[in-house]
Amino acid sequence: MVPNFNPNLFINTLLILTTPLLFIISTSPTTSSSPSLSPPPSFPINVWPKPTTFRWPEPRRAHLLSSAFTISSPNHRHLSAAANRYLRLILTEHHRPLVPPPTAVLNASAAPLQALLVHVSDLAAPLVHGADESYSLKIPGGGGAARLTAKTAWGAMRGLETFSQLVWGEPSAVAVGVEVEDSPEYGHRGLMLDTSRNYYPVEDITRTIAAMSANKLNVFHWHVTDSQSFPLVVPSEPELAAKGSYGSDMVYTPDDVRRVVEFGLDHGVRVLPEIDSP
Numbered sequence: 456m457v458p459n460f461n462p463n464l465f466i467n468t469l470l471i472l473t474t475p476l477l478f479i480i481s482t483s484p485t486t487s488s489s490p491s492l493s494p495p496p497s498f499p500i501n502v503w504p505k506p507t508t509f510r511w512p513e514p515r516r517a518h519l520l521s522s523a524f525t526i527s528s529p530n531h532r533h534l535s536a537a538a539n540r541y542l543r544l545i546l547t548e549h550h551r552p553l554v555p556p557p558t559a560v561l562n563a564s565a566a567p568l569q570a571l572l573v574h575v576s577d578l579a580a581p582l583v584h585g586a587d588e589s590y591s592l593k594i595p596g597g598g599g600a601a602r603l604t605a606k607t608a609w610g611a612m613r614g615l616e617t618f619s620q621l622v623w624g625e626p627s628a629v630a631v632g633v634e635v636e637d638s639p640e641y642g643h644r645g646l647m648l649d650t651s652r653n654y655y656p657v658e659d660i661t662r663t664i665a666a667m668s669a670n671k672l673n674v675f676h677w678h679v680t681d682s683q684s685f686p687l688v689v690p691s692e693p694e695l696a697a698k699g700s701y702g703s704d705m706v707y708t709p710d711d712v713r714r715v716v717e718f719g720l721d722h723g724v725r726v727l728p729e730i731d732s733p
């Protein structure tokens with residue numbers, strides 16, 4: 456018995472076998488004579504997390520940031536705190552990106568950027584699940600202030616984070632001609648910390664929340680208590696922490712909790728407590 460020869464099957468098989476080879480050939484470098492790597496072709500600045508749209512059209516330019524640079528934002532308990540914090544960061548950090556933008560982008564003879572104006576349409580919007588965190592940011596190349604527009608204070612905080620990532624070096628340079636439109640893909644972007652199995656001092660918690668906010672995360676899921684320990688001081692039931700904590704120096708007082716919640720709000724991070732009973 457001789458198996459029937461099927462020409463179609465043969466050709467298909469041949470294609471399957473050769474396709475990876477063709478792919479390798481077509482993607483191999485065409486400039487094999489030059490051994491040096493060329494710089495990344497497009498994006499010298501990588502805002503993190505990546506905004507929905509980020510435009511920095513050619514020719515990409517950066518201007519100096521004025522040493523008298525200001526952020527003017529509406530009066531809001533938490534947004535004002537965030538604006539002050541970002542202003543300090545922007546004026547003092549002088550951060551050096553891992554992949555520095557080419558120095559050729561800096562036009563040092565252009566007028567330095569003087570101000571970022573923040574506009575929020577609904578200042579009363581609370582930080583709840585599904586809060587509008589969209590924002591748009593424009594840093595003009597032809598002079599004038601940068602503008603950050605958001606529906607809520609929480610969206611404005613995300614925009615401040617993005618702006619801070621567009622400033623680098625010493626003296627500070629800021630990318631101009633930039634337009635960002637951004638809103639998160641997921642409403643809940645959280646991190647959970649279990650302070651029952653392991654106690655963490657309040658400073659560790661606030662440091663964690665600050666890092667979350669730099670990454671535009673918005674929910675700190677605080678797994679406060681469980682069977683292993685009960686560090687939460689509940690004034691109406693003081694024995695829970697007195698007998699249940701790992702030690703009297705390993706508890707969270709009502710003031711500690713207030714501090715964590717306030718710190719979270721100043722950073723656009725909602726604290727979601729989980730209280731498990733022993």
Ligand SMILES: *[C@@H]1O[C@H](CO)[C@@H](O)[C@H](O)[C@H]1NC(C)=O
Binds near residue numbers: 562564565
């Ligand atoms: C640099 O800025 C100056 C002043 O605004 C302007 O005249 C000049 O064209 C700019 N140079 C480049 C290369 O953009």
